Amino acid sequence: MVYSKLQQLISDNWHPEKGSWVHVAAFFAGLFFMGAATFKIYNYFILGDQSLAGHFQYWLDSGWPPEWYAHVMRFFQPYEKPVAAMVILMQIIPGFMIMTNTKTRIAGLILFTVQIQVFLGVFKHTNFNEFVGCSVWICLFYIFKPQNRADMSRQAWKILIFLFFLLNCILVYNRHNYQDHLLLSYTYQREQLAADIMGSSVYWKHFVLWITQWSWMPYFFVSLWYIRLTLTALLLTRWRQYAAAALLVTYVTNITIWMNGTTSQGVLWVMITFVFLTHEQHIRYLDRDKPRRTITQQCKDFYRFVVTLGKEA
């Protein structure tokens, strides 16, 4: 009885061809922002050993915000409790709205107001550019996305594809700074994995440490950076959904291995790629009858686009 009712409920509401996976991704994205808000309640109000003003001060001392925005941060520092309460409300309410697919454009706009300020607060730090940028991208996605997913402007989606590509470029650049592309990085990365990192399970961690003893593994791990670079480039081509799927696998794997090292940064990469991929796949399903353009045609279009921009400039 219960089983058949459950089956009926699923068949009534579950329509992958109408974009159900996009909604699953929205559920996770909304839940993430709700999580971010609830943990702020714990940190700032219940346990109270952290403060928004303290975080602001750390960013200011590190010289991360642009000078004009540093003035804004200093202005708000004395009002830390009301500002913290406002930030929490501006994350938890739109998070719930996105999770339940209710007025998502308004929710995206409210969240964007908060996240863009975090982005400015840590503007001169490329690691933060990358993963705070992910949260800004998610906000922009819900600002652009109409309630009916099929109505999303294809031009808006192209802009979001390009921004997603840029974020992946920053990630590749940051990983370059950590020397992922060099064999010599293998030793120190393995050393940190053993001494300071915990993965999803201690057995999984020991398995990874065990296979990383094999002589060819350094070459495999270093090749991952070049694979990621290639996949990032492929995001601008018609194979982008396969590239994004492969990137998503690397991000999920990354979290399971480097869990306490990647923390929310790793989760945001999974979130943004899942949101991107489910929407891209849905758009492709809707446009399945349209003729496909070859890579040569795409290059020609891009060339024309650049020439037009040049003339306008």
Add this chain to the structure above:
Amino acid sequence: MKKWNIFFGLITVLIVTTEVLPGAIGLFSITQWGGMYTDGWCSVFTRSNPVQDLGRPPTTEEVEEHFQAPTTRVVWSAPMHTLESCFAWGQSWCDKSHRDGWRIYHVQPYYRQTYPFDEQNVCDLPRLDPPWFIQNFNS
């Protein structure tokens, strides 16, 4: 469409089990789901005593030191810890001789501005097996 349904289904399961509710199925869980800075940085206060069988004779009876995690070069971000993983990280220092002639025998973890295990020496408590962290020093 079917292959994508399978792929998205698998990713959904992985997200739920490894990121949203890992603790529910016994996986390691930190508050990474939006919980930036909710877990803390871990450090340990250690006491070492001399090891007699090593060539260089120690000059004092005991050495007290403070180690802040991570002690290795950062690969992603400075690792965050739960109370449980801070305990495990503390235990990974027990019996390590981190320089000639000295062996750590007493470890007191420090986490989120408190000593969560009071005065207890985590080296005297039952050891985790397998160990969560492996310090690259001789034991």
